[in-house]
Amino acid sequence: MAQYFADIFHTVSSVLQGMGITLKHFVRKPVTLQYPDERWVLPERFRGFVHNNIIRCNACLGCAKACPVSCIYIETEGKGKDRYMTRWAVDFNKCIWCGFCVDPCPTNAISMSHDYDHSLYDRRRLVYEYVPPDKPVPCHREKRLEMGYFVEEKSAGEGAEQPKPRAKPAPDPAPAAPPAPAPESPPAGADRKGEDQ
Amino acid sequence: MVIVTDVYQKILGAGASPQVLLVLGGLTMALVMALVMAACAIVFTWMERKVAGFMQSRYGPMRVGHWHGVAQPVADMLKILQKEDIIPAEADKFFFRVAPLIIFLGSLLAWAAIPFAPGFVAADLDLGLFYIFAVSGLAVIGILMAGWASNNKWALYGAARGAAQIVSYEIPIALAAIPVVMYTGSLNMNDIVHAQQGGVAGWFLLRNPFLFLAFLIYFICSIAEVNRTPFDLPETESELVAGYHTEYTGMRFAFFFLAEYANLFLVSCIATAVFLGGWQNPVPGVNVAPGLVFVVKATVLVFLQMWMRWTLPRLRVDQLMYVCWKVMIPLSLVCVVGAGIWMMVLGQLAH
Numbered sequence: 327m328a329q330y331f332a333d334i335f336h337t338v339s340s341v342l343q344g345m346g347i348t349l350k351h352f353v354r355k356p357v358t359l360q361y362p363d364e365r366w367v368l369p370e371r372f373r374g375f376v377h378n379n380i381i382r383c384n385a386c387l388g389c390a391k392a393c394p395v396s397c398i399y400i401e402t403e404g405k406g407k408d409r410y411m412t413r414w415a416v417d418f419n420k421c422i423w424c425g426f427c428v429d430p431c432p433t434n435a436i437s438m439s440h441d442y443d444h445s446l447y448d449r450r451r452l453v454y455e456y457v458p459p460d461k462p463v464p465c466h467r468e469k470r471l472e473m474g475y476f477v478e479e480k481s482a483g484e485g486a487e488q489p490k491p492r493a494k495p496a497p498d499p500a501p502a503a504p505p506a507p508a509p510e511s512p513p514a515g516a517d518r519k520g521e522d523q
Numbered sequence: 524m525v526i527v528t529d530v531y532q533k534i535l536g537a538g539a540s541p542q543v544l545l546v547l548g549g550l551t552m553a554l555v556m557a558l559v560m561a562a563c564a565i566v567f568t569w570m571e572r573k574v575a576g577f578m579q580s581r582y583g584p585m586r587v588g589h590w591h592g593v594a595q596p597v598a599d600m601l602k603i604l605q606k607e608d609i610i611p612a613e614a615d616k617f618f619f620r621v622a623p624l625i626i627f628l629g630s631l632l633a634w635a636a637i638p639f640a641p642g643f644v645a646a647d648l649d650l651g652l653f654y655i656f657a658v659s660g661l662a663v664i665g666i667l668m669a670g671w672a673s674n675n676k677w678a679l680y681g682a683a684r685g686a687a688q689i690v691s692y693e694i695p696i697a698l699a700a701i702p703v704v705m706y707t708g709s710l711n712m713n714d715i716v717h718a719q720q721g722g723v724a725g726w727f728l729l730r731n732p733f734l735f736l737a738f739l740i741y742f743i744c745s746i747a748e749v750n751r752t753p754f755d756l757p758e759t760e761s762e763l764v765a766g767y768h769t770e771y772t773g774m775r776f777a778f779f780f781l782a783e784y785a786n787l788f789l790v791s792c793i794a795t796a797v798f799l800g801g802w803q804n805p806v807p808g809v810n811v812a813p814g815l816v817f818v819v820k821a822t823v824l825v826f827l828q829m830w831m832r833w834t835l836p837r838l839r840v841d842q843l844m845y846v847c848w849k850v851m852i853p854l855s856l857v858c859v860v861g862a863g864i865w866m867m868v869l870g871q872l873a874h
Contacts (some may be wrong), residue, residue, distance in 0.1 A: 345830060348834045352574070356581045
């Protein structure tokens with residue numbers, strides 16, 4: 327008999343205890359992040375979409391060889407100073423975002439950006455081409471300087487100089503912001519944020 | 524309803540016979556109550572999702588309708604109207620079609636006797652409270668029809684359990700309402716509300732400790748009547764195995780849901796009218812519309828029901844039956860006797 331009343335009392339008190347907990351949660355701010363309007367601040371080393379600063383790339387094929395799924399496609403023509411890169415592409419259908427391609431790069435051309443939310447309607451557009459089909463990029467440093475591309479200093483900051491074509495390689499070509507010769511942004515190029523085309 | 528019949532009298536002129544006015548008034552009030560039920564479904568589904576969200580540390584609907592998802596129920600309604608209406612091949616077609624309507628009817632009929640404001644009752648019945656408890660039982664027929672006509676053994680189990688639950692819990696509900704009738708001396712809902720004058724101290728809830736216990740019993744049993752967690756085994760069987768409304772799709776399913784949310788508000792309204800003072804103003808000085816007072820009180824009780832839903836685990840069917848027959852009924856009988864003795868000792872007999 328006493329057990330009967332003890333049970334009732336226990337039931338009621340545990341119900342009230344539970345309701346107290348839910349009430350506490352009710353008045354707290356929810357933990358949800360409202361995604362398109364609010365985003366996480368990403369750590370510096372976050373591995374997002376692979377980005378290639380094509381004017382620094384010299385087609386050494388280091389990234390292509392390092393990639394575990396062979397998703398970097400590089401095609402070149404010519405030899406020596408006349409070597410041109412006709413295609414540099416990343417196939418994001420295959421990319422596993424491991425970041426192995428970043429380490430071998432001798433010129434710090436390739437990096438992983440903080441983008442993660444590109445969305446498209448067609449899978450074929452996930453192959454990002456960084457070299458325009460009609461403007462192959464010269465691979466050799468001297469050729470670039472002759473042609474008006476210029477090579478950014480590895481350690482220098484940004485500037486806004488004009489290209490200075492010279493006969494001999496200048497010891498310290500002026501570092502500058504990405505110039506006009508840099509490919510008109512490839513269809514799914516570098517810094518868009520998740521926009522479909 | 525007098526207001527409505529007066530309006531019709533003015534429209535039709537002096538020659539209208541009282542029967543015609545009665546019929547027209549009745550039809551209008553039935554339409555109004557059906558709209559109230561639809562409004563309940565819209566408002567309370569939104570409220571349920573938001574309350575559930577915040578209690579689970581998340582937001583609930585946020586995008587549909589710009590401010591915290593207020594248009595979400597509208598979107599859901601449009602979606603459900605577009606669904607295919609499937610009737611199982613071996614189902615009993617007539618009963619399958621009729622069952623949702625009977626469940627809806629059981630809810631709609633009970634709205635007739637709820638006093639929203641002084642003079643605003645669809646039907647001023649002298650048997651108001653008794654009528655409400657009686658027609659709540661119609662839902663049992665609908666549930667059994669739905670479970671049987673689905674041609675699905677799991678639906679039948681769910682329906683049988685649901686029917687047993689509703690029929691069992693009607694007893695403590697009625698018993699818990701008896702002390703109130705003892706105080707008022709009448710079953711008329713308007714009289715019950717009028718007897719609770721005088722601000723918060725006049726509420727039946729606070730006049731008598733046995734009435735407080737009666738309110739708790741009434742509230743818990745009414746949650747069981749409307750199949751809400753923790754007593755929702757008949758319908759969540761549909762999440763686990765199958766419940767009585769498994770085979771229903773689209774608008775037919777929407778009828779079940781409409782009836783559920785309307786019932787939610789209905790039992791809150793009854794509890795408000797009977798125990799919490801109905802449309803009587805809790806603070807005597809302030810001048811507030813009685814209808815608004817009533818709706819706010821009922822909404823607080825709805826929030827309480829939602830709070831319980833998102834806190835408590837579900838009761839197993841044998842636990843459910845144990846609670847009804849071995850806890851609720853004895854306690855409600857204690858309430859009846861105790862309230863009577865209290866009244867006699869303190870000289871508060873109804874006049």
